[in-house]
Amino acid sequence: MPGAADHKNGNRDDDGTPPSLVSALIEADLARVFRFLCGYAARAKLRRLERELHLKSQAMASHAANATTNVPEAWGAFATDAYEIMEVLSEGETEQVDALRREILAVTRDVGAAKADGPITCNDLCQLLKDMSLPLSKVEVEHMIWEVDEDMDGCVSMDEFKTMFSRCVQDHHGVEPTQLYHLVQFLIYDQDFNFKLT
Structure with missing residues (x-):
């Protein structure tokens, strides 16, 4: 008797990869947080x-x-x-x-x-963390960006932002750098961007 497990694709996309862990809702939240972070310092x-x-x-x-x-x-x-x-x-x-x-x-x-889809800069993150009363040094923020900056331009693009989030969600062994991920998670839940969760 054929079951769901016998379906040729099962729980996989057409190219054979598992479906993305980043749902449409999370995708919208990531875009909202990314737009908030872009140009934050200015x-x-x-x-x-x-x-x-x-x-x-x-x-x-x-x-x-x-x-x-x-x-x-x-x-x-x-x-x-x-x-x-x-x-x-x-x-x-x-x-x-x-x-x-x-x-x-x-x-x-x-x-x-400033482009709405422009990169997140070190100044943007420094100012945000300062406003959140979590002032890290510029070197620490640069390191946070370096951990996810795949093209080494000193900024975080939307693609790098999404990739970082997906990698951290899928990381079951704790090897992915998570500093920026935890900040993004907080901002996803902070709907009003007042730096408080209720």
């Missing part, structure tokens, strides 16, 4: 600069609202001079804000120009 810098601009803008608005109360009464006759000095000082703040806006614009262009 996006983190952009967030930091935007926060700084927001704080400076608030401080300038607060300063402008309190401009009349900032001059001490003791200055009395020199109040006009004090206002002029304060205007000159606020011009310096305006220049700082303008420089910050220019830097934000440049970083925004860099983030926009």
Whole structure:
């Protein structure tokens, strides 16, 4: 009596290899995590600069609202001079804000120009680990990348990313390097990328 075991392909693909352990769901999660990691350092810098601009803008608005109360009464006759000095000082703040806006614009262009399928760089992983309160040295992060970097370009491509994940899933003897794998596993379960699991 023919059974499933007698089927010529059984549980194998047409080329005779076992089906991939990376399911479509995991594949989608890997793509989501990979896109998150690509350009992470530039996006983190952009967030930091935007926060700084927001704080400076608030401080300038607060300063402008309190401009009349900032001059001490003791200055009395020199109040006009004090206002002029304060205007000159606020011009310096305006220049700082303008420089910050220019830097934000440049970083925004860099983030926009980065390919969604571009590689994960050492800077991306260093910044991510720092934001996760797991700061590794640059040498340690470079080693983590080197373990999975098959074309030796110092970055992790999407193909290398998927290969690393598949190898670690299939590794039953503990010989595959797993530093990046464990980070990816954490990020797969961290759906909001807030670096906390509930």
